[in-house]
Amino acid sequence: MELRSRALYCSFCAVAVLLCSSLVFAGDIVHQDDVAPKRPGCDNNFVLVKVPIWVDGEEITEFVGVGARFGLTLESKEKRANQIRVSLADPPDCCSVPKNKLTGEAILVHRGKCSFITKANVAEAAGASALLIINNQTELFKMVCEANETDVIVGIPVVMLPKDAGKSLKLSMSNSSNVSIQMYSPHRPLVDVAEVFLWLMAVGTILCASYWSAWSAREASIEQDKLLKDGSDEYLSKETQHSSGVVDINILSAICFIMIASCFLLMLYKFMSHLFIEILVVLFCIGGVEGLQTCLVALLSCFRWFEPAAECHIKVPFLGAVSYLTLAVSPLCISFAVLWAVYRGVSFAWIGQDILGIALIITVLQIIRVPNLKVGTVLLGCAFMYDIFWVFVSKWFFHKSVMIVVARGDGSGEDGIPMLLKIPRMFDPWGGYSIIGFGDIILPGLLVAFSLRYDWLCKKSLKAGYFLWAMLAYGLGLLVTYVALNLMDGHGQPALLYIVPFTLGTLITLGKTRGDLKHLWIRGEPSGRFCPHVRLHSDEKQPSKM
Structure with a gap:
């Protein structure tokens, strides 16, 4: 059992460097441009614009553009x-008067030269009713007014389309003389149901994992209480911790975790590709299979019909003793992960990704443990700075937010790395x-x-x-994170920027107020106890000095 837990821990370390992806954007695909401030005639809000394409009276496709800071606003x-x-x-x-005659058409132009x-x-002077500007890149750019353009009066809507959309539209126009468009900018709902469900998933996952961790610690302590009569405290406590498959992290490993995560994140940013995503998918499937298997075995073991299969073991090469239930x-777990990997491009594949992800998270929280508040403070403090640096500060060095680029999967040809829980925005017109x-x-x-382990230990x-x-x-x-996400118009937000002060600040403040901070900080247990996983029921013999 010890070998199996160490193997799981090593596989977790291989995947863990990817786990700090922040809560990212709600669909923003536009470069930020804050150089030119708003002024009269150039004070429109930047909005995404839907541009359906009609050929010979039939809608064939739809592109997404961005409205300019100037010009008429669009219908919603x-x-x-x-x-x-x-x-x-x-x-x-x-940049000069068009040679062709325009009578209310939308004119398609290229970016540049003026x-x-x-x-x-x-375009407006030539009689155009709208202006579509094709960008010279695959992404979009926020169109602002130049610093020397003081009097801006534009009476037509101006929208930018990405380079590939412009090529496709020009191809349609070469094949047919009757090509038309619509332009409108639907509003996003203030709160989407997907955010509510995602909040419930995150909170529920931690809730389940915490009770499982505390229950396992209590069961281990009960077993050790039975063994204390025949052995020394120190020897038995170490043996019990190893046999329970639990790994307590320390300050050094907490710091190393963040440093390795930073290096791996930077490597993903520099070498992101379709092949790299495939490797991450394989790693995610391995972790997901292990997590799903662990959760299913633990759940089925609660039923008496499966107890014999859970208690009987067989030796398997390289794995050691494995139960028949495992x-x-x-x-079943392997098949589930393989099916998700093969069909992860379908619309409902997010369900399989969330199941594998939640199982992996619960298993990690069951095996990896923080022994005291000091280690927890170092870990979350480093993660706090890590999130802020790679979401915000990295823009100064790399001209892009490294965290968002990696989470979004830019350059990979896919929707991003799989180490995320995701839910489709159900009532968002932008999807x-x-x-x-x-x-x-x-x-x-x-x-x-x-x-929770501390609460149960101290009764x-x-x-x-x-x-x-x-x-x-x-x-x-997490709720404040979503509020900030919506207030920032969908721009990426580092969730730990808000979560860490709330959770860590609450425990430290409450511990200091109640006089438990010293025990929480150093020992993670009340006085007179050797380990938070040991002698849980010895309070009757050794009362706590709290």
């Missing part, structure tokens, strides 16, 4: 948006997913699980203990 309802015929500009840059305002003024559920990184659940979850009630308040603090911190 599709039924109110008129169809407009599209024409190519001649010259293509629209300012956006110049293009808009020329052997029975392993093919997409609300996501949260494993690290935003695992790292604070280690501290929350520690608080504290739910109200007088620390778990209830730690759980509420985590839920509130």
Whole structure:
């Protein structure tokens, strides 16, 4: 059993460097541009714009563009948006008067050679009813007014399309003379149901993992109480900890974890590709299979019909003693992970990803433990700085947010790394997913699980203990993260920026107020106890000095 837990721990370390992905954007695909401030005539909000393409009266596709800081604002309802015929500009840059006659058409132009305002003024003067600017890159750019353009009066809507959308639209126009578009910008709901469910998933995962961790610690302590009559305390405590398959992290490993995570994140940013994503998928499947198998075995063992299979073991090469129940559920877990990997591109694949992810998170929180508040403070403090640096500060060095680029999977041809819980935004007209990184659940979850083990060790009630308040603090911190995400118009937010102060601050403040901070900080246990996993029921013999 010790060998198996160490193997799981090593596989966790291989995957753990990916787990600190922050809670990221709600669909923003536009470069930020804060150089030019708002001013009269150039004070529109940047909005994403839906551009359906109609060929010979039939809608064939739809592109997404971004509205300019200037020009007319667009309708928010599709039924109110008129169809407009599209024409190519001649010259293509629209920096001079077009040679072709325009009578209310939307004119398609290329970016470059003159300012956006110049293009808009020329197009409007030539009789165009709208201006579509094709970007010279695959991404979008926020169109602002130049610093020397003081009087800005543009009476037509101006929208930028990505490079590939422009190519596709020009191809349609070459094959048919009757190509038209619609342009409208639907509003996002203030709160999407997906965010509510994702919040419940994160909080529920920590809740389940914490009770499982505390229950396992209590069972281990009960067993050791029986063995204390025949052996020394120190020897038996060490043997019990090893046999229980639990690994307590220390300060050095907590710091090393963050450093390795930073190196791996930077490597992903530099070498992100389709092949790299495939490797991450394989690692995720390995961890997911182990997690799903562990959770299923533990769940089925609670039923008396499966007890014989759970208690009977057989020796397996390289794995040691494995129960018959584990052997029975392993093919099911492997098949589930393989099916998800093969069909992860389908619309409902997020369900399989979340099942594997939650099982992995619960298993990690069951095996990896924080022994005291000091280690928890170092771990979360480093993770706090890690999240802020790679989401915000990294822009100064790499010109992009490294964390968001990696989580989004730029350059990989896929939707991002699989080490995320995700739910599709159900009532958002722009679609997409609300996501949260494993690290935003695992790292604070280690501290929350520690608080419940401490409460059970000290025989504290739910109200007088620390778990209830730690759980509420985590839920509130995650809620504040979603509020900030919506206030920031969908721009990526490091969840640990809000979660760490809430959870860690609550435990430290409450411990100091109650006079337990010294025990929480150094020992993680009340006075007179050797280990938080040992002698849980010896209070009758050795009363706690709290």
